[in-house]
Amino acid sequence: MAYFFKEPSRTFAEYLLVPGYTGPEDTPDKVSLKTPLVKFKKGEEPALSLNIPLTSAVMQAVSGPELAVALAKEGGVSFIFGSQSIASQAAMIREVKSTKAGFVGSDSNISPKATLRDVIKLRQQTGHSTMAVTENGQKDGKLVGIITSRDFRESRVDLDNSLVEDYMTPYENLVVGKDGITLSEANDIIWDHKLNQLPIVDENQQLVAFVFRKDYEQHKEHPQELLDSQKRFIVGAGINSRDYKERVPALLEAGCDIFVIDSSEGYSCWQAETIKWIRDNYGDSVKIGAGNVVDGDGFRFLAEAGADFVKIGIGGGSICITRETKGIGRGQATATIEVAKARDEYYKNTGVYIPLCSDGGIVQDYHMTLALAFGADFVMLGRYFARFKEAPNKVVTVNGSYMKEYWGEGSARARNWQRYDVGGEGKMTFEEGVDSYVPYAGSLTDNVGLTLSKIRHTMCNCGVLSIAQLQKEAKVTLVSSVSISEGGAHDVLVRDNNVESRQG
Ligand code: MZP
Numbered sequence: 034m035a036y037f038f039k040e041p042s043r044t045f046a047e048y049l050l051v052p053g054y055t056g057p058e059d060t061p062d063k064v065s066l067k068t069p070l071v072k073f074k075k076g077e078e079p080a081l082s083l084n085i086p087l088t089s090a091v092m093q094a095v096s097g098p099e100l101a102v103a104l105a106k107e108g109g110v111s112f113i114f115g116s117q118s119i120a121s122q123a124a125m126i127r128e129v130k131s132t133k134a135g136f137v138g139s140d141s142n143i144s145p146k147a148t149l150r151d152v153i154k155l156r157q158q159t160g161h162s163t164m165a166v167t168e169n170g171q172k173d174g175k176l177v178g179i180i181t182s183r184d185f186r187e188s189r190v191d192l193d194n195s196l197v198e199d200y201m202t203p204y205e206n207l208v209v210g211k212d213g214i215t216l217s218e219a220n221d222i223i224w225d226h227k228l229n230q231l232p233i234v235d236e237n238q239q240l241v242a243f244v245f246r247k248d249y250e251q252h253k254e255h256p257q258e259l260l261d262s263q264k265r266f267i268v269g270a271g272i273n274s275r276d277y278k279e280r281v282p283a284l285l286e287a288g289c290d291i292f293v294i295d296s297s298e299g300y301s302c303w304q305a306e307t308i309k310w311i312r313d314n315y316g317d318s319v320k321i322g323a324g325n326v327v328d329g330d331g332f333r334f335l336a337e338a339g340a341d342f343v344k345i346g347i348g349g350g351s352i353c354i355t356r357e358t359k360g361i362g363r364g365q366a367t368a369t370i371e372v373a374k375a376r377d378e379y380y381k382n383t384g385v386y387i388p389l390c391s392d393g394g395i396v397q398d399y400h401m402t403l404a405l406a407f408g409a410d411f412v413m414l415g416r417y418f419a420r421f422k423e424a425p426n427k428v429v430t431v432n433g434s435y436m437k438e439y440w441g442e443g444s445a446r447a448r449n450w451q452r453y454d455v456g457g458e459g460k461m462t463f464e465e466g467v468d469s470y471v472p473y474a475g476s477l478t479d480n481v482g483l484t485l486s487k488i489r490h491t492m493c494n495c496g497v498l499s500i501a502q503l504q505k506e507a508k509v510t511l512v513s514s515v516s517i518s519e520g521g522a523h524d525v526l527v528r529d530n531n532v533e534s535r536q537g
Contacts (some may be wrong), residue, residue, distance in 0.1 A: 441466020
């Protein structure tokens with residue numbers, strides 16, 4: 034007879050946290066959200082940690098280089114999507130790794146023979162008023178000067194017949210930094226010479242990057258940024274269990290810090306083979322997460338196979354129809370609780386702590402706090418990040434509202450059959466995801482800041498200052514369907530301020 038689990042499987046929306054004692058020390062500024070990203074032995078430190086418990090989903094609509102940099106600035110990690118060619122995924126990883134914190138690749142470049150009209154056009158396109166003048170007009174050309182909007186008065190010059198070279202500050206009058214200097218050295222030069230920006234050049238006078246005075250302030254505003262030993266942003270990549278022998282070396286070469294096997298179902302011989310190949314070829318130096326699983330059996334299998342972290346979740350993603358299509362999955366809350374039980378037991382027996390990632394099905398910000406309380410060390414989010422400016426998906430208007438496109442990896446649009454591969458023919462047989470829109474929500478920094486503030490406040494209500502403490506001390510209650518309606522505004526007529534202000 035089939036095995037029947039005793040309890041129904043539940044979602045995060047069915048639970049609430051019950052406050053613990055809040056003491057004078059329990060203030061949001063004292064909460065640490067630092068959390069392990071890879072496994073470690075009792076008493077040791079993990080080789081990689083996150084400064085905030087957020088990672089972005091391995092999805093075409095979510096994790097591109099721009100989002101990866103924005104998230105790493107906040108202290109989290111993106112896993113660049115693997116449903117693309119090895120070369121283009123490696124190029125994305127390279128782009129993140131070459132964006133040194135505080136060193137910005139120049140996106141406004143012009144040739145000395147261009148006209149001032151071209152300068153104005155470029156300024157309109159990029160929104161930047163400082164331009165590098167390079168011999169070939171490209172970002173990595175030989176630097177011959179800088180032109181800014183303060184170098185000419187638009188109303189007083191013949192824009193079409195005036196050349197950049199006659200108005201720019203020429204190279205010999207520029208203060209420049211040599212490639213290889215540290216950010217703090219670059220900032221010292223900026224302050225000593227009262228500059229707004231410092232071009233960084235190599236030994237051939239080729240432009241490498243800019244350091245801007247305003248970014249110095251910004252850098253101070255991102256104290257949690259996640260950097261490697263060379264002060265480059267940390268970035269991950271999704272791989273599959275088909276072409277890993279070619280993909281992994283290419284992504285490592287590009288500078289990738291960590292991998293995850295991106296699969297809708299990870300309790301499989303293919304995942305064990307992939308991890309084994311990595312261990313045989315790179316030992317423990319290359320970090321790899323695996324998943325997704327939803328019970329203790331799946332967790333133990335991947336733990337024994339050597340996974341550095343394990344990802345939880347089948348069928349809970351906002352764009353996912355796996356449960357409807359195949360009848361496979363488990364409520365995300367129950368899956369997280371059960372896998373965390375197995376992980377804690379494994380830790381007790383072996384002294385090896387394997388971090389858990391709760392992936393998919395997060396709708397409200399408080400669901401993240403619940404996932405952490407249930408034993409996850411970090412969460413992976415698709416819909417949440419797809420709404421932000423930095424995600425690689427397009428902004429469109431739908432019925433007069435700004436939306437962003439968001440499509441599942443199992444949709445016909447992504448055609449990521451490797452994610453759903455169970456051996457056999459290498460092709461997509463049926464869809465397990467949908468193509469959708471999510472409301473455009475602006476910048477990642479603003480939104481993540483608000484979300485983290487909520488998590489910190491909730492942790493203070495629970496009387497805890499770290500994720501490990503939350504996992505040990507949280508008190509959790511199930512809620513009845515009736516008490517769920519009590520949780521929102523009820524029995525009042527909510528005022529619509531927009532209507533009232535229109536009426537004056
Ligand atoms: P969500 O944050 O949008 O709820 O869920 C994102 C997660 O859904 C991803 O990290 C991935 O595990 C899963 N996913 C991605 N594509 C599909 C699909 O097409 C999917 N079915 O389920």
